[in-house]
Amino acid sequence: MSPEHDTVTRTFQEIYQRIVDRAPITEFEWPPVPEVKRATAQPRRFEPGWKVAALAFLITAAFGVGWLAASGPTPDVGDQFEVQAESTTESTAVPVPESDLPPSVNAADAAIAAALREEPDLENPHVTRIVGIYTDDTTVDLRVQVESDGFCHWYGVTGSVDQDVLEWRGGPAGSCEP
């Protein structure tokens, strides 16, 4: 390795070491407790039922009509839907037909991240459309339209109950669909 390579590598190591040294690691707790809960000691617990209700509310607001009312508690395979995505910073909740606890997919933020990952110089990317189709009982295929400087890019994702790990595939830029 060249001296230049060594210098850059060593600099990364030193900076990360400083951060790691300053990261407080408290005593092990099981199950873990988020810092915000530990600090505020909120009386109400974050129950799954509350989460479902909040998600249903978000979906209702996003669609204009309630998802649950529109397609029943469990959407059928092949059902299509569209989410109005007006914000690039707020989560866009997308239902997945898991029977007991429908998780949400932060589709807008994730699509923008995917867009910027593939094309780092995109200017002011923002999500203009999210359409999806249920592919089986637990998964949904989403297509997210990211608009930037008058051009649109479609990104696809297969969402499942394991929503913490998302794999996005990019699409070519093209005209923006109305």
Add this chain to the structure above:
Amino acid sequence: MDDEQIFRKNRDDLIRYAAVLVGPTAGEDVVSTVVLRVLARRRLGDLDDARAYLFRAVLNECKTRLSRTRTQPLGNVEITEPSVDEPRPEVFEAVMGLPAQQRAATYLVYWAGMSTLEAAELMGLRPGTVRRYLHLARHTLKGVLDVT
């Protein structure tokens, strides 16, 4: 191995990883949030590779938080006058200003000592993508360091 053992085994690594991505004071909160979210749906022991799953989940959570705040975690790290051995503040800012994916890749490879293949597995990316992140991050830092 039960869920508690899995978490105990990986917790400190995950906290350090999150700290590098969102700042040292938020690292533990990120990890707790992610683990509780996973546990709400399934057991850690049911995952094929719980360690990789949690690392990816932490990265996604960090990216979400950064995109919400639109700020870099500089405020959580005190920048003092540099000593002979410490990086200059502008160098520190350059590293913390890197996109989260680039910071994650450089942390895993340069600090944690992983190969690009190992880092790629934890990040859920192809090795070539990790190498590209390393190249971009090094290019940025090289410009700030003004090394020739």
